[in-house]
Amino acid sequence: MPWKGRQMRFRFCAVILTAFTGFTGSAFTVEVSIDADRMLLIDGGRTFILGLYENPADDAVLEDIAHAGFNLVRSSDDIAALDRLHRHGLYAWINTGGLMQLGPDAVDREAQLAEMVARCGAHPALAIWEGPDEGLWMCAVNALSSEGTLKEKTKIFNKNASALRDGLLAGYEKIKELDPHHPVWLNHAAGNSVRLLEGFGRAADIVGADIYPVMPYPTHPMDISRIGLGWVGVTTARMQESAPGKPVWMVLQGMSWGYLSGDLFAIKDEPAQWPTREESRFMAYNAIARGARGILYWGTHVLEKDSDCWKGILTVVRELSDNQSLLTAPDSAVAPAVEVRFMEIFPLSLDDNILSLPVLGKTLNGETWWIIANEYFFPVSYTLRGLDALEGVVYTEKDSGKEASVRKGALTFSIPPIGIHILRPVSPKTRIDTK
16 A cells, blocks of 8 residues: 555544643644554654653653653653653653453443543643553463463463453443544564454554563573574564554563563573663664564663663664654565575575564655665575666665665675664765765
8 A cells, every 4th residue: 555545544633721631731732643554643743653661750861761762651641740751752652551451340440441531631742542561461371370271271361362352442442432533552472373463453553562582691502592683573573464554563672581580580690681782773673674663662670771781772762763764764665576595505485474584675765775684693695686676776784884786676785693784875976975
């Protein structure tokens, strides 16, 4: 569908009295929309979401967050909290939690949900409502924790998952009835099946998943603790498959598993592993290359604000924010065939459901750019074929500065393991000026 085609609009235009809302100012206008190509529109502007779960109490930290380029921060349903984000130029999302699971026995929850929407829905900071986090996954966790045989546990899971799906759909419909102007987002765990997720996708305008692939500690005798970063892209593709035509927002790793208490990983005496700046950058662009329309971070609340991990995330977000025009540009109509070779000899078969080399074209100012992610943990060479319309165009890889031109409809580069390429078309004049 052309990106300028039909738009799924959730228009918001409200005027409300200060005495009723508690806001400063007597009237305002805000608009939140989803464009036909799944990009969010805020006040009519195409916006790639850069979100953060952490909402720090320290105003100086919040200002750093805004300055880095974050544009969406989780908020409580407190008007003062929304006012604070608004003062810092940030939009908010509110998690409705269990209030969104409605049904015949949920009269009190429905009343609480309606009150929350009435109280916060017209606030100029509000952009998104969110349903309960990882709801489907928790159905599996609770079923496995119950007494009984595996067959009995499976029966419990199916019953609870169906009830949750139906309840969230009822809650979604209620929110849209009360406030048709703000999209609803559902975030899931990475381990759910596409088949089950499809039913939950109907209860949201935006879907997503959280995935934190950097393991807590090095593994022995061979260290494989950091080679699974490409599963961010695989999970992005699975979420898109579960909800065709809807935006996918991916929640990325802002912490170390070795720093969190719990039963999933044992806490050891050795230092925990945190994502490096390069790893955070790869995971972000990997999701983007697979079609994500938003990136958010969870777990940064445990980070020291002078830590390398936090500084790395801020640097990555600053780069993404500076590239808003590229990230929000329409996807290119050029769809190349992609050939990948190991050691420039052995061909690799590409499959969206496993590690691959996703390629995303963007049309910016009439020129075609490319965002490419190597999800493999070894270097490869790739060739984009079918670029006849771009014959002769010279491309520069953003980080290395290496150049290659389209010849006979093909463009070839080599890319490092767990690597990102941003290929920029270079005009002859630009090449002369930069030498």
